[in-house]
Amino acid sequence: MDVTSQLEWPAGLQDPSGCRQAKPRNQGITMVIDKGLGLHAFEDLLHTAAPYIDLIKLGFGTSPLYPAELLKTKLQMARQAGIETMPGGTFLEVAVVQGEVENCYRLIRELGYTAIEVSDGTIDLSRSKRDELIGRGLNADLKVYTEYGKKYWGSKIELDLLIETVIEDVQQGAALVTIEARESGEGVGIFDEKGVCRDDMLHSMIRLFPDPERVLWEAPQKSQQVHLLKKLGPGVHLGNIAPQDVFALETLRRGLRSDTLVWDALPANPS
Template sequence: MEITTFNAEWPTRLLDPSGRRMAKPRTRGYTMVIDKGLGLHAFTDLLNTAGDYIDIVKFGFGTSTLYPPALMREKIELARKHGIVVMPGGTLLEAAVKQDLVPAFFRQVLTLGFNGIEVSDGTIVLSRRDRDDLIRDGVSLGLKVYTEYGKKLFGSRIDVEEFTRTAEQDWACGADLVTVEARESGVGVGLFDEHGNCRESELQFMASAVPQLERVMWEAPQKDQQVSLIKSLGSDVNLGNISVQDVIALETMRRGLRSDTFHLQSATFVADYVI
């Protein structure tokens, strides 16, 4: 018999076979997307298609300064309507520090409507005191503050003890998440080797040594990196620097809707299918 339905929805257990994915506003399993120059129409399409799966949008590097202000405001407003934290890239704040323009940076962040900032020292040298002050300043202005650990220099690695000390102090100053640097390429920096492969032994060591892993975000722009982190740390790992075209693909991996993470599907769902 032919079955015809209209306006039908997928069965609930096919929407999330893992049974573990939180809806927004989430307290874990954040996805941070990097916008490197989307136009308004493309940005609108992104949010209409995948806004439910995006928690943070970062306008990469110093790109925020290159948009017409009216366009920048419109993109920020659209993202916020979708419950998304929007922030300029940490490199822009680093430039403000170097140019002695931090107060002007914060004024423009608020004027444009950003509700988050990234505090990093991937390119400059930032003292612990200055890092603390930037975090506290952002928090005092009502902004979500995400910090970043690591240098952008090719070949830089993670010192787990230093990372732990940095993260604990950042959290004490009011930071929401601490991000492990991997750049937008995901190659030869931090957790990933010169081929972009995850250093599994280092990841396992960090997973056992670092407290509050739910407050750590891992930059993982490549698909295999995302798979490694999900398999090691679970579907609700916080992942950043996700390209705009990969948002929904990543969400399928979080839910066990892709072969790479099919094992995440709950036993109940598998049993029902077998029956």
């Protein structure tokens, strides 16, 4: 008897939510932030969690710190696992300040990245410059993700500007617009200084977004992930997920963890 044929979990145990899409998917995108994983750790991550990761961001300006061949290897491994990769948006901001945008795009493409993040978390970009950077990415055959929000402590979201930015970025060709929360998830964007979601702000944003499915929420803390999943559903796009938290987030999405298990959907007298 083929023992392996008996090892398939029933659908109700694999995904109690019943709504988790397989890759490539347009709901429930998970973006992981890599702050400098070595090759073996990166390989282990892909071997165990590739089906649950859609996008890996090599955070901040870490890209030029890698030996080029090692970086190429990481990006190739991710591509073979069906995962998109992009450098952190801060790196493109550095390129703008240094007048090295053209070289930045060229090297991103040559190294094997498949996407780019256009942000102004530290610097200020005019609307025309933002459009130019989005267009450059598309012309380089890169998927473009944009980001809204400043990185400094205590920064708040200007709702009208956010809605306008989301609409215009999508019109320019951005795949998703990320709402800034940094890797800490505290004192930035929709999260207060303790990392608690400002629900009044969240509700206003969702009510005004023309297409909420084009928004990715940075939510590095478990409590934030649980909160957004309960408010917006298992199909919400979440980012800045630590590599060691990918499995934990996937269980939350599927209802395989107590925080998101739908108790009233269980049988009245479970045996």
